Amino acid sequence: SQQGEEDPQALSIQEGENATMNCSYKTSINNLQWYRQNSGRGLVHLILIRSNEREKHSGRLRVTLDTSKKSSSLLITASRAADTASYFCAEGDGANSKLTFGKGITLSVRP
Amino acid sequence: DTAVSQTPKYLVTQMGNDKSIKCEQNLGHDTMYWYKQDSKKFLKIMFSYNNKELIINETVPNRFSPKSPDKAHLNLHINSLELGDSAVYFCASSQILQERLFFGSGTQLSVL
Numbered sequence: 001s002q003q004g005e006e007d008p009q010a011l012s013i014q015e016g017e018n019a020t021m022n023c024s025y026k027t028s029i030n031n032l033q034w035y036r037q038n039s040g041r042g043l044v045h046l047i048l049i050r051s052n053e054r055e056k057h058s059g060r061l062r063v064t065l066d067t068s069k070k071s072s073s074l075l076i077t078a079s080r081a082a083d084t085a086s087y088f089c090a091e092g093d094g095a096n097s098k099l100t101f102g103k104g105i106t107l108s109v110r111p
Numbered sequence: 112d113t114a115v116s117q118t119p120k121y122l123v124t125q126m127g128n129d130k131s132i133k134c135e136q137n138l139g140h141d142t143m144y145w146y147k148q149d150s151k152k153f154l155k156i157m158f159s160y161n162n163k164e165l166i167i168n169e170t171v172p173n174r175f176s177p178k179s180p181d182k183a184h185l186n187l188h189i190n191s192l193e194l195g196d197s198a199v200y201f202c203a204s205s206q207i208l209q210e211r212l213f214f215g216s217g218t219q220l221s222v223l
Contacts, residue, residue, distance in 0.1 A: 042115070092210065
């Protein structure tokens with residue numbers, strides 16, 4: 001099955017800086033979702049953006065979607081050490097009702 | 112209260128054995144899933160159930176058999192375990208198919 005690609009694969013920043021993570025996808029999506037996974041834990045849903053939306057905010061999170069480039073970005077502003085985790089984008093293709101996860105980005109926020 | 116709970120958290124077993132992983136959700140969701148995450152963190156859907164009916168069954172060996180006794184439970188039974196089955200298995204649920212999934216904390220399966 002198709003699978004999104006996140007970029008970069010790993011990101012290390014200082015606390016207080018912004019973190020930008022990108023995701024490219026291959027299918028015609030119904031929605032694009034971002035999840036966070038702390039070490040040894042399950043995934044936590046962060047935000048869902050639909051194919052007819054371009055930008056969405058949730059607290060310190062900002063997600064954009066560019067369907068012409070088949071890409072999405074997740075911006076975490078004013079990062080905290082607690083944001084250290086792996087972040088996954090997941091493409092919902094609607095037609096086959098499948099949610100396909102990317103390989104994940106490891107974010108390290110240094111105190 | 113834990114929204115999606117799965118047991119056991121760790122499972123160490125010998126090749127050839129049969130094992131089960133249990134999952135329960137108390138969110139009132141209609142859809143439940145099993146995902147497999149490998150050592151590189153690649154997450155792949157295995158099964159999806161909606162109202163106790165199987166709706167997604169990816170290319171998974173038939174040694175893996177999901178069972179949903181009711182909407183709140185989706186158990187995974189694995190026969191004749193193989194070394195390649197070693198992974199973390201996640202149960203998840205959602206109200207709408209494939210949107211806003213709630214994940215359990217995972218079961219780390221090690222086959223020796």
